[in-house]
Structures are given as structure tokens and as C-alpha cells.
Amino acid sequence: MRELMVRLGIGKFPFSRAIVPTQLSLLALLCLGTPLMAQAPTDSQLPTTSTPLVTSPTITTVLYVNPTTGSDQPTAGKTDAAPYRTITFALQQATAGTLIQLAPGNYTEQTGEQFPIVLKPGVVLRGDENSKGANFLIQGSGLTPSKAFGNQNAAIRAANSSEIRGVTVTNIVTRGTGIWVEDADCMIANSTFTNSNREGVFIVGNSSPVVTDNVFTKNSGNGISITGGARGVIRNNVFNATGFGLAIGGNSIPRLEGNQITQNTAGIYMDGSSRAILRNNVITDSQGDGIVARDNAFPDLGTADSLGNNTIRNNGRDASRKGVDLNNTTNNTFQAIGNNIDPKRISGPVAFVAGGTNTAFSDVQGHWAQQYIQALASQAIITGFPDGTFKPNEPVTRAQFATIVSKAFNPAPRNPAVNFSDVRSNFWGFAAIQSASRGGFMAGFPGGTFRPDQRIPKVQALVALSNGLQFGAGDPSALSRFQDANSIPGWAASPIAAATQRQIVVNYPTVGQLTPNREATRAEVAAFIYQALVNQGKAQAIPSPYVVGAR
Incomplete structure (x- = not known):
């Protein structure tokens, strides 16, 4: 990797255990030598898993190009027998709905091309x-302006609703890119990207391309670089013997599915606040890490609903x-559900769950808390009943709540042990109660009792999370979100305000109705616990209209 960075003109930096520099993001490093014109756009919303729609244009005109026999004359280009010579000239004649059909050959400056080739x-x-573009070589480079990164060296610049199919693209100049995609929804398919100095395809801005079935x-740098607010689908491609298979940064949220990412310097590198979704990929035999994540990157490696x-x-x-x-170098805990991974080959906090975990409870389908319940069940934080049900509307005892807290947060001891008079050492929940008590989540009652079989009210559950996670004093104005704020006991007002500010509170069916003294249901406890994990960076947010938002 050090040799790779030097070859890219980046210089030498101290390295962490990961195979990437710790001081600068990869995508920033790759752009050294170009003026940084703007920050990448922000995007706080997680994507759906549906494929972005790139509408193929309706072809109304076909223009033919042959670099050997063609002629760039206005009367040419209409037939295969009398083609244009260059793609550049054909594009000058083209309008939306035009197919430019290439003949085999090399499309270079020597044959008259002007780079970058800018599609319409x-x-x-x-x-x-x-043949994925065998014998259809487009090789060259020219400056193309980027709102995010200044002038860039590219062979081709894609346009909205354009398509590149069945070609080989190479850019050998320093920091050279094959295809530059910026603020464009386009299709790149059945092509080969090889021997470029930096990457085959660079995707930036509010782009949502489909990149499918390429090699x-x-x-020297990456197969594909993705940054800014880009989304899109990277599907059924082969990444082999390149630098990083994919480098993903910024606030991008691409979906990677069905790709073969093998024998690269590293498989996938993620940084910034990127949120790549990975499904059905093979990432093997890298020289370094298969996947490495830095900064606040958070890959989606499977959920209970989508392994x-x-x-x-x-x-x-x-x-x-x-x-x-x-290799997770972030402070987040990743979920990895339903993958073929050796748990001994994972570094950093990862909630590893192999495929086949049964979280399909028969009585939670369509329930408002279904996703919370299934996500926690997939990590064995909560469990169902032998008959395959979860019973989401049943109450939760204090001992059961202590068990859930202990599994979810594994709290470090902060308080001395307390010998509760009603919790013997052979009680099934003894260890969990001690863990929750010593970790600052739960306390006993006057007289030295814990009341393990008492049903826990919502107010106690929320205060336990606020205290255990050390939220501190809350802003009293946060309680104005609740129509029944006057029902909150005085001792609980500040911790519940703190929990509200951190979006721990989930109220169903009326988001503004807390009913603090009502017994918490199993579904409500699952929602509170999951939201607390999100707050701690240990889970990905689940969109819900019942989360009480912070003001």
C-alpha cells in the first residue's frame, strides 16, 4: 500500500493497523494536486434497498464510428459502410435518443479523439x-471540471441518462480516471476498466448510476471511487488485481450486490460518513483487509429482514x-447478519450473527415494532417463546429488563455490588441484575430489595437507560413534547428529558402521549433498547413515525 500511495504522488504517511493512512481520507488523498472547490453534499437519510431507476433512452438514431475507415464528414456516419472516424465528431451530431455504434479499434488522440469524451x-x-469491450479500446485523458474536486483527468465524462456499454477504457496519465460521473444518473455496463493510473470509474455528487457486469x-488506485452524496447500484462486477476494489466515502450510500472482489490490495475501503449496503458479494484473497472502515463509515452487512x-x-x-x-476502526458497532465470515478474522466492534438465525416470530408481522424486535432478536439480545411467538404486548419484569440491558450494553461496573435481599445467588437473573446494578442502569428499593418479578413501568425503563448511559441532566423543555408531561414523577423528569433529547423514547400509537406510569410492553422495551443502541453508535437507525424527535 505504501508503494501504491507513493506511485499516486501522495507521499508517505504513518500507517495504522489498517492498510490505509490515518491522517487523511483516501478520496481526499487521491485528489491532492487539484483545488478543492466544495464540500461533499450531506445526506442524513438511509437508502431503501430498491434499485435506482435509470431509464434507458429510446433509440431513434444510429451513428456509426470506425477509427480506421471512417471520415468525419457531415455526410458520413449514417451507415456501417460509411462511418464517422471519431466518437468526438459523432457526439457533435448526436441528440437524445442517439446510439453511437463503434467498430473494433483503438479510439485515441492519434485517431483524432478529443479528451475527455463528453457524452450528451x-x-x-x-x-x-x-466481449466486455475487447478490441474496443478508448484510451486518453483530458481535464474535466468537478464542482467537488476541481479539474480532473478523465477519459470519458458521463451525462444524465447516458449509457456506456461494451468498451474498454484506460487512462494512464497521473491521477487518471476512466469515466467521471458527477450529478448524473447513467448506465455503465458490460465494459472493461484496466490500467488507469487512479480508478476505472469515479462517482461523485448527487449521482445515482447503475454500474453492472463490468470488469x-x-x-493503480481503485476499481471504483464513490463519494459526495452519490447513491446508485454497483452490481455483478468483477474487481480483480486492482488497488482497492472500491473506495467509498463522503455521505454516499451505494448498494453493492453480487460483485466478485478478489485478489486486490484491499477489497472495500470506507471512510467519512458513507453507508454502503452490501448483499451477495464475494470479497476474498485481498493482500490486506477485505473490508476496512474508518471515521464514521457504517456498512450495512445484513439485517434480520435482509440477510x-x-x-x-x-x-x-x-x-x-x-x-x-x-476491520472496523470506527467507534460504531456493525451488524453483520447472515454472512459467510470467520468471526476470528474480524477486528473491532461487530455484532456477528451467522445466517439462519430465526427472528421470524409469528405474531410480529406488521407490528409497529417489528423491525426493532427482529433486529434485537438477530443479536440474541431478546428472545421469543418456544411456540415461535414473541408476545409483543406482554409486560416485562425488572429481572427481564436487567437481562436485556446486560446483553445489549455489557456494562462495565461503576458501582459496588449490592446484595439484594430478594435476589438469591441461585436466582436465574442474579448475574444480569448485578450487571445492571453495578453498571448504573438499575437500583433497588428502600429496605434492600430489587423486586425482580415486578413489572417495569415505562418511566423506570427510560430512567434506567438514561442513567446507565450517563446522559446527564436533560433540558426540561424537551418534556413539552408530551401531552401528559404532568404525569412524569419529579424524580424522573430530568433523565426522561435527556432520553427524549437523544431520541430514545418511542410512543405508540400517539407519539405525544408518554403514559409514563403504565407497564412497558415487550415491544416498547425493544424499541427503547434499540434506540439507545443507535444513540451509542451500535446500531443503524430504523425510520419510525413513533420516535419522539429532539427539538
Whole structure:
């Protein structure tokens, strides 16, 4: 990796255990030497898992190009027998709905091309998709302006609703990119990206492309770089013998599915606040890490409702790089549900759950708390009953709540042990009660009792989370969110205000009705616990209209 960075003109930096520099994000490093014109756009919303729609243009005109036999004359280009010579000239004639059909050959400056080749909206550039562009080489570079990164060296610049199909793209100049995609929804399919100095494809801004069935190999930097607020789908591609298979940063939220990411310097590098969704990928045999995450990056490696089905194994082939299959250097805890990963080859906080975990309780389908319940069940924080039910509307005892807290947060002892008179050492919940008590989550009653079988009211559950997670004093104005704020006991007002500010409180069916002294249900406890994990950076937010938002 050090040699790779030097070759890219970046220089030498101290390295962490991961195979990437700790001082600067990869995408920022890759752009050294170009003026930074603007910050990447922000995006606080997590994506759905549906495929973004890139509408293929309706072809109304076909223009033919042949770099050997063609002629850039206005009368040419209409037939295969009398083609244009250059893509550049064909684009000058093209309008939306035009297919530019290439003949085999090399499309370079020597054959008259002007780089970068800038596509027009609704135009399709096509070579041969069956061979993934073999013998249809587009090689060259020119400056293209980027709102995010200043002038960049690119061979091709995509446009909205444009398509690039069945070509081979190479850019050998310093910091050279094959295709630049900025603020464009486009299709890149059945092509080969090889021997570029930096990456095959760079996706930035509010782009949402579909990149499918391509080969990325022997690029010095990355196969694909994704940053800014980009989304899109990266599907069924091969990344082999390149730098990073994919480098994902900024606030981008791409969906990666069905890709073969093998024998690279590293499989996937994530930084910034990126939130890549990974499904059905194979990430193996990297020299360093299979996946490495820095800063506040948070990959989605599977949920209870949508298993990851990723195979991430046999990475760290170069012993000097000390790589692992999944290297989490962030302070977040990742969920990895339903993947083929060796738990011994994971570094950093990861809630690892193998595939096949049964979280499909028969009585939570369509329930308002279904996603909270299934997410916690997938991590064995909560469990159901032998008959396959969860009984979401049943109450929770104080001993049961202590058990859930102990599993969810594994609290470090902050208080001395208390020998509660009604909790014997052979009681089933003894260890969990001690854990919750010593961790500052729960306390006993006057007289030295704990009352383990007492049903816990909502007010106690929320105060326990606020105290145990050390939220501190809350802003009293936060209680104005509740129509029944006067029902909150005085001793609980400040911790409940703090929990409200941190969006721990979930009220169903009326978001403004707390009913603090009512017994908490199993569903409500699941929601509170999950929201607390989100607050601690240990879970991904689940959109719900019943979360009481902070003011």
C-alpha cells in the first residue's frame, strides 16, 4: 500500500493497523494536486434497498464510428459502410435518443479523439457487450471540471441518462480516471476498466448510476471511487488485481450486490460518513483487509429482514499488512447478519450473527415494532417463546429488563455490588441484575430489595437507560413534547428529558402521549433498547413515525 500511495504522488504517511493512512481520507488523498472547490453534499437519510431507476433512452438514431475507415464528414456516419472516424465528431451530431455504434479499434488522440469524451444526455455509446469491450479500446485523458474536486483527468465524462456499454477504457496519465460521473444518473455496463493510473470509474455528487457486469482490473488506485452524496447500484462486477476494489466515502450510500472482489490490495475501503449496503458479494484473497472502515463509515452487512449473504474470507494474504476479513476502526458497532465470515478474522466492534438465525416470530408481522424486535432478536439480545411467538404486548419484569440491558450494553461496573435481599445467588437473573446494578442502569428499593418479578413501568425503563448511559441532566423543555408531561414523577423528569433529547423514547400509537406510569410492553422495551443502541453508535437507525424527535 505504501508503494501504491507513493506511485499516486501522495507521499508517505504513518500507517495504522489498517492498510490505509490515518491522517487523511483516501478520496481526499487521491485528489491532492487539484483545488478543492466544495464540500461533499450531506445526506442524513438511509437508502431503501430498491434499485435506482435509470431509464434507458429510446433509440431513434444510429451513428456509426470506425477509427480506421471512417471520415468525419457531415455526410458520413449514417451507415456501417460509411462511418464517422471519431466518437468526438459523432457526439457533435448526436441528440437524445442517439446510439453511437463503434467498430473494433483503438479510439485515441492519434485517431483524432478529443479528451475527455463528453457524452450528451440520452446518448448511448456502445462497442461489443458480449466481449466486455475487447478490441474496443478508448484510451486518453483530458481535464474535466468537478464542482467537488476541481479539474480532473478523465477519459470519458458521463451525462444524465447516458449509457456506456461494451468498451474498454484506460487512462494512464497521473491521477487518471476512466469515466467521471458527477450529478448524473447513467448506465455503465458490460465494459472493461484496466490500467488507469487512479480508478476505472469515479462517482461523485448527487449521482445515482447503475454500474453492472463490468470488469475492473489492474488499475493503480481503485476499481471504483464513490463519494459526495452519490447513491446508485454497483452490481455483478468483477474487481480483480486492482488497488482497492472500491473506495467509498463522503455521505454516499451505494448498494453493492453480487460483485466478485478478489485478489486486490484491499477489497472495500470506507471512510467519512458513507453507508454502503452490501448483499451477495464475494470479497476474498485481498493482500490486506477485505473490508476496512474508518471515521464514521457504517456498512450495512445484513439485517434480520435482509440477510447480507456476503462471503468475506481469506483476506490478509500479505502477512506484512496484517489484514483481516472485516476491520472496523470506527467507534460504531456493525451488524453483520447472515454472512459467510470467520468471526476470528474480524477486528473491532461487530455484532456477528451467522445466517439462519430465526427472528421470524409469528405474531410480529406488521407490528409497529417489528423491525426493532427482529433486529434485537438477530443479536440474541431478546428472545421469543418456544411456540415461535414473541408476545409483543406482554409486560416485562425488572429481572427481564436487567437481562436485556446486560446483553445489549455489557456494562462495565461503576458501582459496588449490592446484595439484594430478594435476589438469591441461585436466582436465574442474579448475574444480569448485578450487571445492571453495578453498571448504573438499575437500583433497588428502600429496605434492600430489587423486586425482580415486578413489572417495569415505562418511566423506570427510560430512567434506567438514561442513567446507565450517563446522559446527564436533560433540558426540561424537551418534556413539552408530551401531552401528559404532568404525569412524569419529579424524580424522573430530568433523565426522561435527556432520553427524549437523544431520541430514545418511542410512543405508540400517539407519539405525544408518554403514559409514563403504565407497564412497558415487550415491544416498547425493544424499541427503547434499540434506540439507545443507535444513540451509542451500535446500531443503524430504523425510520419510525413513533420516535419522539429532539427539538
